[in-house]
Amino acid sequence: MNFFKAIAAAGLVAASASVFSVPVKAADVTGAGATFPFPVYSKWADAYKKETGHGVNYQSIGSGAGIKQILAKTVTFGATDAPLKADKLEKDGLAQWPMVMGAIVPVVNIEGVKPGELVLSGELLGDIYLGKVTKWDDPAIVKLNPSVKLPSASIAVVHRSDGAGTSFNFTNYLSKVNGEWKSKVGEGTAVEWPAGVGAKGNEGVSGNVGQTRNAIGYVEYAYAKQNKLTYTALINKAGKVVQPGVASFQAAAANADWASAPGYHVILTDQPGEASWPITAATFILMYREPSDKAASAEAIKFFKWAFEKGGVMAEELDYIPMPESVVKQIEKTWTSEIKS
Amino acid sequence: MAVHSSAIEQAASHDRSRAMDAFKLGDRVFYWITRISAILVLVLLGGIIMSLIVGSWPAIMEFGSSFLTTQRWAPSAEPPVLGALSPLYGTILTSIIAMSIAIPVGIGIAVFLTELCPLWARGPIGMAIELLAGIPSIIYGMWGFFILGPILADTVQPFFIDLFDGVPVLGSIFGGPPSYLSLFNASLILAIMVLPFITAISRDVFTTVPPVLKEAAYGVGCTTWEVVRHVVLPYTRVGVIGGAMLALGRALGETMAVTFIIGNSFRISPSIFAPGTTISAAIASEFAESDGLHQSSLMLLGLLLFVLTFFVLAAARLMLLRLEKKAGK
Numbered sequence: 278m279n280f281f282k283a284i285a286a287a288g289l290v291a292a293s294a295s296v297f298s299v300p301v302k303a304a305d306v307t308g309a310g311a312t313f314p315f316p317v318y319s320k321w322a323d324a325y326k327k328e329t330g331h332g333v334n335y336q337s338i339g340s341g342a343g344i345k346q347i348l349a350k351t352v353t354f355g356a357t358d359a360p361l362k363a364d365k366l367e368k369d370g371l372a373q374w375p376m377v378m379g380a381i382v383p384v385v386n387i388e389g390v391k392p393g394e395l396v397l398s399g400e401l402l403g404d405i406y407l408g409k410v411t412k413w414d415d416p417a418i419v420k421l422n423p424s425v426k427l428p429s430a431s432i433a434v435v436h437r438s439d440g441a442g443t444s445f446n447f448t449n450y451l452s453k454v455n456g457e458w459k460s461k462v463g464e465g466t467a468v469e470w471p472a473g474v475g476a477k478g479n480e481g482v483s484g485n486v487g488q489t490r491n492a493i494g495y496v497e498y499a500y501a502k503q504n505k506l507t508y509t510a511l512i513n514k515a516g517k518v519v520q521p522g523v524a525s526f527q528a529a530a531a532n533a534d535w536a537s538a539p540g541y542h543v544i545l546t547d548q549p550g551e552a553s554w555p556i557t558a559a560t561f562i563l564m565y566r567e568p569s570d571k572a573a574s575a576e577a578i579k580f581f582k583w584a585f586e587k588g589g590v591m592a593e594e595l596d597y598i599p600m601p602e603s604v605v606k607q608i609e610k611t612w613t614s615e616i617k618s
Numbered sequence: 619m620a621v622h623s624s625a626i627e628q629a630a631s632h633d634r635s636r637a638m639d640a641f642k643l644g645d646r647v648f649y650w651i652t653r654i655s656a657i658l659v660l661v662l663l664g665g666i667i668m669s670l671i672v673g674s675w676p677a678i679m680e681f682g683s684s685f686l687t688t689q690r691w692a693p694s695a696e697p698p699v700l701g702a703l704s705p706l707y708g709t710i711l712t713s714i715i716a717m718s719i720a721i722p723v724g725i726g727i728a729v730f731l732t733e734l735c736p737l738w739a740r741g742p743i744g745m746a747i748e749l750l751a752g753i754p755s756i757i758y759g760m761w762g763f764f765i766l767g768p769i770l771a772d773t774v775q776p777f778f779i780d781l782f783d784g785v786p787v788l789g790s791i792f793g794g795p796p797s798y799l800s801l802f803n804a805s806l807i808l809a810i811m812v813l814p815f816i817t818a819i820s821r822d823v824f825t826t827v828p829p830v831l832k833e834a835a836y837g838v839g840c841t842t843w844e845v846v847r848h849v850v851l852p853y854t855r856v857g858v859i860g861g862a863m864l865a866l867g868r869a870l871g872e873t874m875a876v877t878f879i880i881g882n883s884f885r886i887s888p889s890i891f892a893p894g895t896t897i898s899a900a901i902a903s904e905f906a907e908s909d910g911l912h913q914s915s916l917m918l919l920g921l922l923l924f925v926l927t928f929f930v931l932a933a934a935r936l937m938l939l940r941l942e943k944k945a946g947k
Contacts, residue, residue: 339906431795438882438899440693440907448694465694466907474799474893475882477903488768489798 306577309336310343310356313442313497314377314560317597318356321584324591333580340442340466347371347563353573355563358442359466363539370566372615373540374608375559376581378598380498380526381447382556384486384506387413389426391507393520396421398512399547399555403455405432405493407462408472413491421512428491434473435485435494440466443479446558447495450546454555495556498526499596515551523598525554531601541608559600567617578612585609667924674918676911685918691884693904693912700915702922704884708894709923712801712876713869715890716808720869721862723809724816729846731817732824744821751814759878762807767798767879770806775891793889799881801894807875812865819861823854856938863934870927873898897923 315337322333340357347355452459476485486494532550545557568574589599688701775796782788881893
């Protein structure tokens, strides 16, 4: 039913556009929010401008500020790493969808241990961050890694000190897989870290882990790759050991249940599927369903459509993960059904 | 003739009164420009205090005085529990350690430069000290993070940990394990950052001591140490303390360098080699992604820093006043 409605709506929109619209100067599209997708958004905007002549201006001011800006109607679209809940979207008349994905990987600095060699489980990761498992040769770690030579050294735990979407997704994952973490610490962009030191930004954490012997941290996959840090493998919900990589990240997104989540409110952690990487994260776009500046809004949608169609390679070059085909199709339907232009 | 001369006189007196009027006008304008500038500072200051109070009001209502005594900082707990004890402790502790290193060293450098240093070396050393003041704080942060931190963790901290191992109180103050990011490392960076303030101001006031006083002291057989101790320092006391206070103000509020190297942990540990946080580091870290009570609590932290700095400066003024009274001035 929805599908037909959508087609009807699309048809109406197209018809009305062709009948009533007069050629107007393309409106300037401005967006603001999350810092995590900034490199890919600005690369897309740059390529889009070259191709079409239309400018898109994105300011990376943080997810929280992005939500504030769209609520204040100072921007055409807002961007956030932590999706808004459906009732909040309803109340403010906002539409929301995931735009691009990233993944979070644990990174370690242990002499002699190579990338992807060390295997950790979510529960163990939680115990390390709780300060319960304090040595690298703890029986729990050794049990998962019988063939890896582990030192009898204290684990130096590193977390983000700034409020961050990365921390939100990481603590969300730990809350799902470690009961004690859930009850003691919980999830959030800034939480009460029970152990370790805080470093500022992904670059701070990767710098710190890279320097400190026997350290563990968590960063965006792109930072781990670009800084050649020793990432670990993880055991996923299906109980399989998975390595981080585009295939395992996309598997997590494809296996997620987007269809029954209003406003695409899916946190991509601990998703089912044998190949799924357990800590992936989408970053989201927020727009008004009934925008006051319809021309700018339509222009923004054009840009997003273009990004889904042609931006995938650019995203992968920057170590982001494009949304899977099936999800993109669904999002395009959402645009026609939800956003009036 | 008489008519002519009186015309001149008239004209002259007319010109004079016009000129006087012009002066008066200029004076008035000058008076008001300076007065408005001075008032503007007060208005700005009042505006900042007001906006801090308004911004932090929800947190004041929610936590009240327990904000000052709570060590927990759990913004995402339900309901959030936020307390200032840990950043307050970090701010005060790092400033105390930094000042106790920087004041003697800074004054020492200034004494060396003005009293003992060969003339040809004064310029280069003085210039180097002033250059230290010109380095942006983010550079200190990065230097501390990549170079000083590892050096301290590999050599200095293990030395102290071994030295005081087993000693009752000192053993826990200098307790392990060594860390790249700690209160101690941040204090040391702060000491280096405020050093030029103390040195430059002390040197400048030392050069104001009338040579005749020093010559007289040397004349009755004083050593250089005695001259510095009994002539130079008493004469310049007010200026030196002023420099130290300026430095303390910077140490209390320094943000970027500290955020890089302090470890940003809200747990209070007896060891100075443990990570900690300061008020300004906490605000810089968390403000961008905060909202609601969390943001309001960060504003309240800002207000606390404001009050803290105010009291420190007021205490310094009082101390200066008492010193002057004692000196009988």
